[in-house]
Amino acid sequence: MNTADGALVVDIARRWIGTPYRHQASALGAGADCLGLIRGVWRTLYGQEAALVPPYTRDWSEARGQEVLWQAAARYLIPKSLSEEAAGDVLLFRMKSGAVAKHLGIVARLGDMASVIHAYGGHAVVENALSLPWRRRIVGRFAFPAPEEGDTWQL
Numbered sequence: 001m002n003t004a005d006g007a008l009v010v011d012i013a014r015r016w017i018g019t020p021y022r023h024q025a026s027a028l029g030a031g032a033d034c035l036g037l038i039r040g041v042w043r044t045l046y047g048q049e050a051a052l053v054p055p056y057t058r059d060w061s062e063a064r065g066q067e068v069l070w071q072a073a074a075r076y077l078i079p080k081s082l083s084e085e086a087a088g089d090v091l092l093f094r095m096k097s098g099a100v101a102k103h104l105g106i107v108a109r110l111g112d113m114a115s116v117i118h119a120y121g122g123h124a125v126v127e128n129a130l131s132l133p134w135r136r137r138i139v140g141r142f143a144f145p146a147p148e149e150g151d152t153w154q155l
Contacts, residue, residue, distance in 0.1 A: 002146035003078055004045055006088025006107075009144055012044045013037065013106045013117040016125040023121075024053075034104040034119045035069070038090060041106065042076075045147055050076045070101050070140055077142035084141065085110055092140030101139050 015028065022031025026039040035053065042050050051072075070092055073079075077090055087110060093103040105118030107130065114130035128134070 003086075004088065004144035004146050006086050006143075009041060009045070009088030009106060010108050010117070012041045013108065014127070016040060016119075017117065017127055019119070019125040021119050021121055021124055032119045032125055033121075037106070037117070037119045037125055038104050042144070045144060065100060067100055069104070073104075073140060073142050078145055080141040080143055082138060082141050086143065088144065090142040090144070091116060091138050092142070093134070093137040094139045095137060103137075 016032060016037055019027075019029055019032050019037075021033060022036070023033050024036070025031035025033060026036030026043075028040055032040060039049060039053065073090065073092055080086075080089065085107065087107055089107040091105045091107060092101045093105070094101040095103055103118070105116040108115040108117050108127055109130075115127050116130045116134065117125065117127045119125045120128075
């Protein structure tokens with residue numbers, strides 16, 4: 001399956017930088033959480049939501065230990081090997097050992113200056129260094145599928 005242009009994905013994600021952190025939100029400039037950022041990039045690439053997202057709490061999948069976010073990512077995005085790095089990849093993070101994976105970001109740069117764009121609680125949508133502490137938390141890597149003919153890109 002073909003993947004979306006990584007440089008385009010990064011360009012779209014960077015437009016969200018500075019958007020305040022708002023739990024469950026996905027509105028450029030008004031508020032977004034990490035899932036809201038991914039949803040916003042998706043809408044720009046394809047012209048609509050991938051799926052209706054039900055309300056969720058900050059600890060939404062921890063009580064049952066279900067990898068809900070991982071399953072959703074695998075359903076809508078293209079799973080990749082952890083070692084197959086590319087700009088525009090969606091990263092899935094496990095923030096605590098033994099907990100469910102529940103944070104997402106988009107790879108902006110590779111190499112010595114590697115960075116990730118993500119909506120970080122208590123901050124905003126930011127671009128941070130993809131430092132070793134962040135890298136240790138990566139448990140999944142995905143790519144956006146290439147838009148199909150007829151999909152509208154709203155740049």
